Amino acid sequence: MLGLGIFGEETPDGDTTWAMSLLSGLEYTLALVALSWIVAMVLGSLLGVLRTTNRRWVVALGDAWVELFRNIPLLVQFFLWYFVIPEFVPPLKRMAVEMDPTRFQLLLSVVCLGLFTSARIAEQVKSGILSLPRGQRMAGYAMGLTEAQTYRYVLLPMAFRIIIPPLTSESMNLVKNSAVAYSIGLAELFFRTREMGEMTFRYFAAFGAATVLYVLVAFAINRVFAWLERATAVPGYLGGKR
Amino acid sequence: MEGFDWASVSASLPFLMKGLSYTVQLTVVAAIGGTLWGILLALARLSGIAPLAWAAAAYVNLMRSVPLLLVIFWFYFLVPVMLQWVSGAAYPPKIGPDRSAYVTFILFEGAYFCEIVRAGIQSIPKGQLGAAYAIGLNYAQAMRLIILPQALRNMLPVLLTQTIVLFQDVSLVALLNVTDLVGAAVKIAQRDSRLVEMYTLVAVVYFVLSYALSLGVKALNRRIAIIR
Amino acid sequence: MTAFKQAALFACLTIVSAAAHAQALTGTLQKAKETGAITVGYRESSIPFSYLDNAGKPIGYAIDLCGKIVDAVKAELKMPNLKVNYSPVTSSNRIPLLENGTIDLECGSTTNSVARQKQVAFGPTYFVINVSAAVKKDSGIERFEQLKGKTIVTTSGTTSVPLLKKYAKAEDADFKEIYGKDHAESFLLMADGRAVAFVMDDILLAGQIANSKDPSGYRILAGSLRSEPYSMMLRKNDPQFKALVDKTIGAVMKSGEIHQIYKKWFTSAIPPKGINLNFPENAANKEAFANPNDKGVE
Numbered sequence: 001m002l003g004l005g006i007f008g009e010e011t012p013d014g015d016t017t018w019a020m021s022l023l024s025g026l027e028y029t030l031a032l033v034a035l036s037w038i039v040a041m042v043l044g045s046l047l048g049v050l051r052t053t054n055r056r057w058v059v060a061l062g063d064a065w066v067e068l069f070r071n072i073p074l075l076v077q078f079f080l081w082y083f084v085i086p087e088f089v090p091p092l093k094r095m096a097v098e099m100d101p102t103r104f105q106l107l108l109s110v111v112c113l114g115l116f117t118s119a120r121i122a123e124q125v126k127s128g129i130l131s132l133p134r135g136q137r138m139a140g141y142a143m144g145l146t147e148a149q150t151y152r153y154v155l156l157p158m159a160f161r162i163i164i165p166p167l168t169s170e171s172m173n174l175v176k177n178s179a180v181a182y183s184i185g186l187a188e189l190f191f192r193t194r195e196m197g198e199m200t201f202r203y204f205a206a207f208g209a210a211t212v213l214y215v216l217v218a219f220a221i222n223r224v225f226a227w228l229e230r231a232t233a234v235p236g237y238l239g240g241k242r
Numbered sequence: 243m244e245g246f247d248w249a250s251v252s253a254s255l256p257f258l259m260k261g262l263s264y265t266v267q268l269t270v271v272a273a274i275g276g277t278l279w280g281i282l283l284a285l286a287r288l289s290g291i292a293p294l295a296w297a298a299a300a301y302v303n304l305m306r307s308v309p310l311l312l313v314i315f316w317f318y319f320l321v322p323v324m325l326q327w328v329s330g331a332a333y334p335p336k337i338g339p340d341r342s343a344y345v346t347f348i349l350f351e352g353a354y355f356c357e358i359v360r361a362g363i364q365s366i367p368k369g370q371l372g373a374a375y376a377i378g379l380n381y382a383q384a385m386r387l388i389i390l391p392q393a394l395r396n397m398l399p400v401l402l403t404q405t406i407v408l409f410q411d412v413s414l415v416a417l418l419n420v421t422d423l424v425g426a427a428v429k430i431a432q433r434d435s436r437l438v439e440m441y442t443l444v445a446v447v448y449f450v451l452s453y454a455l456s457l458g459v460k461a462l463n464r465r466i467a468i469i470r
Numbered sequence: 471m472t473a474f475k476q477a478a479l480f481a482c483l484t485i486v487s488a489a490a491h492a493q494a495l496t497g498t499l500q501k502a503k504e505t506g507a508i509t510v511g512y513r514e515s516s517i518p519f520s521y522l523d524n525a526g527k528p529i530g531y532a533i534d535l536c537g538k539i540v541d542a543v544k545a546e547l548k549m550p551n552l553k554v555n556y557s558p559v560t561s562s563n564r565i566p567l568l569e570n571g572t573i574d575l576e577c578g579s580t581t582n583s584v585a586r587q588k589q590v591a592f593g594p595t596y597f598v599i600n601v602s603a604a605v606k607k608d609s610g611i612e613r614f615e616q617l618k619g620k621t622i623v624t625t626s627g628t629t630s631v632p633l634l635k636k637y638a639k640a641e642d643a644d645f646k647e648i649y650g651k652d653h654a655e656s657f658l659l660m661a662d663g664r665a666v667a668f669v670m671d672d673i674l675l676a677g678q679i680a681n682s683k684d685p686s687g688y689r690i691l692a693g694s695l696r697s698e699p700y701s702m703m704l705r706k707n708d709p710q711f712k713a714l715v716d717k718t719i720g721a722v723m724k725s726g727e728i729h730q731i732y733k734k735w736f737t738s739a740i741p742p743k744g745i746n747l748n749f750p751e752n753a754a755n756k757e758a759f760a761n762p763n764d765k766g767v768e
Contacts, residue, residue: 068449072449074410075414093663097663172306190309210312215308218308419559421558432654433742
């Protein structure tokens with residue numbers, strides 16, 4: 001009655017069914033999310049830390065980075081990476097010409113989404129560090145730790161615990177934002193959804209399935225972070241039980 | 243590609259301005275409508291009436307876990323069908339993606355504004371509600387006269403920051419072929435084969451506008467902080 | 471029954487049926503009469519068929535032809551003030567929007583194919599294209615066979631997509647395919663070297679080349695994957711409107727006026743930048759104008 005049979009029907013190429021086509025899109029979405037999450041966390045943590053030091057030009061650089069990636073819509077950033085930046089960066093242009101085109105799309109999407117999200121992570125890391133009492137940093141220095149050691153052993157372990165809730169929502173946002181990669185033709189879940197809608201005119205079935213898949217992914221991430229929050233809670237601190 | 247060709251850009255300025263004005267209109271309408279809808283949702287979530295609170299929470303969580311792009315397309319298909327059903331007309335009403343976007347963004351942003359409003363309301367000490375009841379106000383009066391005015395002021399900076407996010411999110415309607423600022427740039431880029439120039443231009447314009455807005459919000463933040 | 475009564479009854483019936491005949495508008499014409507408006511779907515960057523000028527107004531060869539149809543509808547309905555709306559469509563949404571009544575007539579660069587005729591109807595063929603490929607001259611590629619194993623770009627949602635897939639299977643050509651959202655994107659990917667060839671309708675390729683920064687740097691391959699007729703789309707099972715469209719466009723072709731309109735868009739400088747496509751009428755186009763028809767391609 002719901003007409004779910006459509007998902008078992010073959011695509012016009014005859015190579016696969018619509019259900020498999022959507023799942024292959026989901027695979028790209030998950031790969032894109034995982035890789036760009038790593039890029040975003042590494043860069044974002046680094047920038048967040050740099051912005052809390054007292055080297056003025058480093059702070060300014062970090063601030064400029066955040067403002068740049070925060071104030072241009074993601075869709076436009078995708079256009080810039082795919083159509084504009086290769087024109088001005090010869091190595092990227094060479095890759096564009098020589099690499100397998102699908103891989104190149106995935107690579108650019110990872111870079112674009114990773115840098116975009118890094119600005120947001122940097123904000124969270126910075127506010128996490130700044131929310132710690134000043135005494136902690138001083139105590140670190142008083143014990144003879146270097147600046148790097150103070151960050152590594154005193155400030156960051158607490159700061160990261162504090163920002164788990166906002167990191168959860170940033171990670172879920174990353175999943176949602178990955179759909180924009182469709183605009184440069186990456187065959188991720190949203191791309192496959194639209195393709196199925198346009199070729200079968202079964203828009204409601206296609207978009208319904210995609211909605212379910214996106215909700216499942218978001219839910220899974222939410223659960224992983226909830227577990228992480230419980231597992232890393234410091235006893236007797238920060239509401240170990242909440 | 244040597245040399246930017248700015249001739250297409252200057253010739254198409256009126257068209258780009260039309261796109262920008264649509265972007266601004268949609269942002270303002272969705273911000274106001276989304277805030278109102280968000281307040282209703284927040285009140286429902288905090289109402290203590292279980293089915294109402296549950297329905298509002300389910301709506302908010304669903305909206306917040308689905309990509310905006312997907313929501314935009316959903317409403318693009320659904321709004322005409324809904325309107326046809328309501329009006330009982332023979333044809334679905336002619337509501338292009340440019341108009342269905344208003345509905346989409348109000349309903350979508352409402353979910354985000356709801357969470358901001360809820361946090362704002364919860365930041366008001368409980369005693370105030372008790373005090374309001376004590377002087378004989380009912381729930382609606384207490385909310386309208388006592389709680390919401392304070393809560394809205396507390397959350398104004400967050401609401402405005404979310405509005406800047408909204409201003410950027412609006413660009414996604416370009417993928418439904420709507421002539422917003424980005425859509426206008428895409429259309430000129432395609433027609434004149436000037437992708438590099440037009441995409442650079444639209445990035446610069448967006449950056450300048452939303453950076454200026456975020457500076458404005460920061461300044462406002464400082465002023466409110468002093469009043470408090 | 472007396473003869474008189476019979477005559478009276480006959481007269482009554484005649485009057486009733488005549489009145490019914492005058493009123494019996496159906497489909498698009500009925501909708502236009504009732505709503506006082508007709509909506510033309512146009513493309514925003516299909517040069518020179520249907521695209522936006524700098525003021526954001528749709529213009530082009532197909533728009534001129536559809537203007538004739540709109541005039542005919544006004545005359546037919548005796549509604550000189552019929553409102554004409556223009557609504558932009560893309561290659562992927564043009565059919566759904568026509569079917570659901572958002573637009574009444576699509577004037578762009580749509581291939582009349584047998585597959586599409588299952589969903590929509592077409593007016594007389596107003597242009598015949600060859601599906602070919604644009605390459606950079608310095609790529610040294612002159613024939614389709616040389617494209618084996620190379621990266622090919624085409625525009626998503628066009629008839630070139632299945633055509634290319636079929637060709638790849640038949641010739642065992644093993645292309646890598648990438649897709650642009652629109653022709654300008656596809657062209658840029660080719661001009662950039664990210665794809666070796668851009669497979670598309672020859673006239674659209676000519677438009678892209680004329681618009682590029684170095685028109686002399688590209689060539690269109692001589693071969694053709696197949697010929698396709700372009701036409702305006704209207705809703706299926708709408709005989710009244712279909713007849714009006716066929717009559718109107720047929721008259722433009724028979725009277726020779728079509729040659730003037732053709733010249734205006736294909737061999738003269740056109741807005742917005744005054745480029746000239748230099749695409750004179752070929753034999754296939756002359757044949758289509760001489761014998762108006764709505765035959766679709768397989």
